[in-house]
Every structure is written in structure tokens, then in C-alpha cells.
Amino acid sequence: MSWVNRALKSPIGAKVMMAVTGIMLTGFLIGHLAGNLLIFAGPEAINSYAEGLRKFPALLWLARGGLLGAFIAHLAFAAQVTLANRAARPEPYAFNNTVQATWASRHMVLTGCVMLAFIVFHLAHFTWRVTDPQISAMGEFDVYQMALRGFRQPPVAMAYLLAMAAIGLHLSHGIASLFQTLGLNHPRYNRGVRFIGPVVGVGIALLFASIPLSIYLGYVN
Template sequence: MRLLSDSIGRKVVMAITGLLMVLFVVGHLLGNLSIFAGPNGINAYAEKLHGLPQVVWATRVVMLTAVALHIVLSIRLTLENRAAKPTAYAVDRRLRVTFAGKNMIWTGLLLGGFIAFHLLHFTVRSVPGLDIVQGLDGHGRFDVFSMVVAAFGHVVTAVVYVVAMAALFLHLSHGIQSTFQSLGLNNAKTMPGFLKFGSVLSVIFLLGYGSIPVAIFFGLIAK
């Protein structure tokens, strides 16, 4: 509670919740890439994961809390920054002002909207107006492969996901280095390394996640 009551504390909470989400994004990417191994790759992976309900639910609770805190604090921070005198920007003086940095609130809100849509799409599996393919594969497992392949066969869905991945790229290309700044780890010596780390990781996310709708849309992964 004390952490949330001052602005540095709120930045630390945003950094920690952001890091938790980045960890999830790394794990989720590794799991999703098993789609390139065909139905036996991703369906077996999903079955193993859902065989560990305690892990799944603990992750859901932690991630939902992290996402909620991150969004509420980011809106507050943006409003505070807009109302503040120029000296309030002193904390950020080492960071370059980039397109990604200036638009964090917009790429973040877009990602929030994407996550809500994505949960309805592949977890709840019910989106008004979208036909979501659901069934079991030849081994009696839920057929995640067919669901995802059918989804990205539609141009609008594939484009929505690629645009969201571009927003993820922009958000994290600034967000990861900003995390180190908020945690007080950034200085003249460490900054180039953190900058590079943030850029490399966000490019990996863009190419890794983005490759899935693109490969499916162009028929490189097919039933």
C-alpha cells in the first residue's frame, strides 16, 4: 500500500508487474511455437499444461492481478505526467524520447484490448460473429492446432493479431529498458546493455508471435 502511495513506488510496481508479464510472454511464445511441429506439437503441449490445473490457475490469478495493477497505474501516471511541471520529467531524463516512448499509453491500451479479445477468442472460445473451430483430434485431445489454423485463415483475424504484435513490439521496445530505469538499475554504464536487451527481446517477440498468423495465412502451416 505504501508502495502505491508515492509516484516512485508506483513506477516500481509498474516495473515489477511489467516484468511478470514479460516472463509470461516468453513462456507463452515458447509454447505457441510448438504449432510449427504440427498438431502433435501444440495439442500435446496444451494437454500437458491443462493437466496441471494448479499451475494454470495460480498463473491466471497472478497475471490478472499484474495486468489490472499495470493498467490502473499507467493511466494514473499518464494523467499525473500531463498535469505535472517540466521538473517531473527529471526521472526520465536518461531515456531517449522515441515514438515508442511517447505512445506507451496508446500501445498499452491497444494491448489491453487485444488481451480481452484474445481471451474470448482462444480461452473462452466465444466471440459474437466469429466462427471458432472446436473439437478433439485423433488422440482425443482438444484440437488447439485446428482452432488456431482456422482462425488465421481469415485475413481480418490474421491482421488483427499482426497489428497487436506490432503494438507489443513498440510497447516492449521502450518498456523493457524503462523497467530497469524504474528499478534504479540504469546508469551510464549499464544503459547501452539494457537498451540492446530490450530491443533484441522485443524483436524476438515480434518475429516469433508474428510468424504464426503470417505462416498460417500463407499456407505454410496447414491442416
């Protein structure tokens, strides 16, 4: 399998892996978002959804394993590519300039690190339930009350909104980028493809952000 090894160490191979794992992680985000939006349908809907997720432990752990694998691979290849890129320009320019690269594309590492920190906090907050004694005391599937309790605290709501901004930026470059990396490119569709990234990325982030925002502002009680 030396060719696999060689391909994964090559600049394009590593990026193909980032694109593929990025698709998996974005797919997860869309599923997660669809589940979350049930909060607008009331406590019954989201709590039974949360309970339903755990009905098939084998499937749940399979999905979690796949997700964790994709996550670690995405980080590992990102580290490989970033380190190689830093090494490729040992002497920086005295006058730095940017012609057309977007802010999002130049700060993928920053937004990625914000997301990583957020994911750890988010798991501690709602999955392990160790950050807030009031949440720890709630029943495992009372997601509705956990969300209400969490997002009524301004610092928590702010942290979530900040993380959603990072997700929106990261995805807006990442999604547009994966088409280019996988070579899915044709003059007929290129304009649309460059549009898809920001629309889907910012769309996902805004929908996610609508939950802490509407709880904090009191639209969901």
C-alpha cells in the same frame, strides 16, 4: 503499513510496481511464445502441450490469478502515473517539439490500449471460443486446427499482426525502461541495456507474428 501506502503513491514507487509487474507479464509472454512456437513442430506437439497445461488445475489457476493480479496492478499504476503526468502540465505548448524521445516511449498508453483490446479479443477467440462457430465446434485441445481456422481469415490475421506491432513497441520501451526505473544502471552496461529493450521487445513480437503470418501464407497446413 503507512510507508507502503506512501511508497506506492510516490512517483518512483508506482513506477517500480509497473516495472515489477511488467517483468511478470513479459515472463508470461515469453512462456506463451515458447508454447506457441510448438505449432511449427506439428499438431501433435502443440495439442499435447495445450492439454498438459490443464493437467494441474490448482497450478493453472494459481498462475492465472498471479497473471491477472499483475495485469490489473500494471493497469492501475499506469493510470495513476498517466493522470498525474497529464495534471502536471495544465497549459500545453503552442509549439510542440520532441528532441530524442522515441515514438514508442511517447505512445505507451496507445499501444497499451491496443494490447488490452487485443487480449480481450484473443481470449474470446481461443479461450472462450465465442467469436467463430467453427472454432466453438472444435474440441477444446485442438489448438492446431483452431489456429489454422483463425489465421486463414485475413481480418483475423491482420488484427493479430497489428496487435503484435503494438506489443513490440510497448515492450521495446518498457523493457529498456524497467532497468532505469529499478536503478539497474552502470556506465559499463548502459549501452547494452538501452539495446536490450528494442531487441527483446521486437524479437518477441516478430516470433509471435510468425505464427499468424506463416499460417496465412500457407507455410503451416
